[in-house]
Amino acid sequence: MISPEAIHLKNVVFGYEPRTPVLEVGELVVETGKRVFLYGPSGSGKTTLLGLITGVLTPQQGSCAVLGKDMTKMSAPARDRHRGAEMGYIFQSFNLIPYLTVRQNVALPCHVHKRRRQNIVAQTVSKEVERLVARLGLDTHLDRNVKKLSTGQQQRVAIARAVIGKPRLVIADEPTSSLDANRRADFLELLFEVCDEAQATLVFVSHDRSLMERFEERIALSEISRGCA
């Protein structure tokens, strides 16, 4: 079942308005289990590319094979299911549902997808949530409203939610840009550890190249994209 390629995009053309493409990718391959650093200047289409990989967006042309399935050939609900079951996603900030507690936020993927529920290490979802949250050093905040957490704490909760139930692909879109330098390194460390535990492929987007050395593979968007922006 494990294909050697976690992501394979080919001749992809996408524009928010069909006539003005913002992204044209000849080929992008991410091997299974790799930690990939994707970088490019602001506005170059990094977030847009992640939208294509997760199947939130569909390209006007080309194919997007992610975790063995061609997203462009799937129905919208099937894409949503594939994403929810197999991928974890971390935004730059405001990752959390503001009206839920830390516990409820982290448990969410398990409630939405059976697959994530089945993959947990602990016996119950709530025990798994507690385990992960403790793992990320947030055990005292378990039942707090997420709005009361600091930005760094919120980002760690986002990690927990992204990796619960062992998704095969974890995607992070500039997750460190709202953190200071020290916490950036800690954050990255934690993210690597839990991704290894979950045996997930990691795609990490940033324009901050100081983090680049820590990744085994680096992709400049400008090299794969025939750039339009």
Added chain:
Amino acid sequence: MTVLRLAYESLRSRMFTTGLTIFSIALSVLLLVGVDRIRQGTQVGFEGTLSQTDLVVGARGGSLPLLLYAVFHIGTANNDISYASYQYFAHHPAVLWTIPLSMGDSHRGFRVVATDDNFYEHYRYRGDHSLQFAQGSRAEGIFDAVLGSAVADQLHYHLGQQIVLSHGLQASFLKHTADPYTVVGILAHTATPVDRGIYITLWGDEAMHLGWENGAPPLTAIPESQIHKSDLQIKTISAFLLRTKSRMSTLFLQREINTYKPEPLTAIIPAFTLEDLWSVLSAADVALSLVSGAVLVVGLLVMLTALYTSLNERRREIAVLRTLGLHARQIFALFILESSLISAAGAALGLAAAYLVLFAIRIPVENRYGIPLAMVGFSARVAYYMAAVVVAGALLGFIPAIRAYRNALVDGLSAG
């Protein structure tokens, strides 16, 4: 299931706006349902006040005023009818029983009704309920009085109490001070206007006015001890209730009374006259319902505004839910559920409040205004209102939901 949970938590986190919105919807439902329940409550109450009476008879005049003063103690009789005419119909072969009623005096705002034993014997309300005594017994002597339960309650009267009756219905300077009456009985609560009456004998009524032929008190009051039934002659009464031996003869008898030669009389069928009353009141009912409907529209618009303005700050939330694998359709459902939950909560709260209010005002309204207000259950109209509120709420939810759905599809992951 997850979506329902999300909708609930989302609403809960916006407690203040959610609460206000629910409150405004509840208020409009309270008005809508309240107006309707009061309408039906008064109908049931009025209809329950008099049963088994086939005809109400009084002097020639309008049928509604006759019914209102004879049965509900509202308004006044413009003319009396002669006791002879009453006697004639009381002994008519088609008639089972009659109850004579003579009104025109009062005591501290409560009406004095002169009647006879037939009243205690034959008066029926709400189907087959007859009058019961809480204390004491019927008025037999000239200066005996029986109190309705509300009279006894409000004036704190007890058996043996001496009361002085006033001439006319307003608290009057012309008091029959010479002739105090004695309370000999107190009726059990009936939740009808009967509770607000003071009942004396027809003799008592005549005795009260002995020497008053000029409309003013006699110069020298006649002491009570010197008045005997044999000295008194009952000349007039205000109206009477009548029951026929066979329902079939009601219409014939009504015609006979209406065309009675010796005296111009009016006989009405109470149920028909009440129908007239409701059709008069239905215009007011429609007007009030329209106002309540307008309040409902405002309430729903408040909800729409609250949901719609929250859309912008929720774009990021929608993007997050999308990455978690929620379909755009589920985002749509989330917003519909939020509006449905708000309107359902508002409807439920308003309904409960309407019944509470009805329950709370029932007794005071009955006591103060003499309007019998029955506690009525659910009706088709109320069920229809409830359904309309929830459906309208859900439908309005489509407006923010469609926008959220489109945001979910178009924004991708770059929202916020």
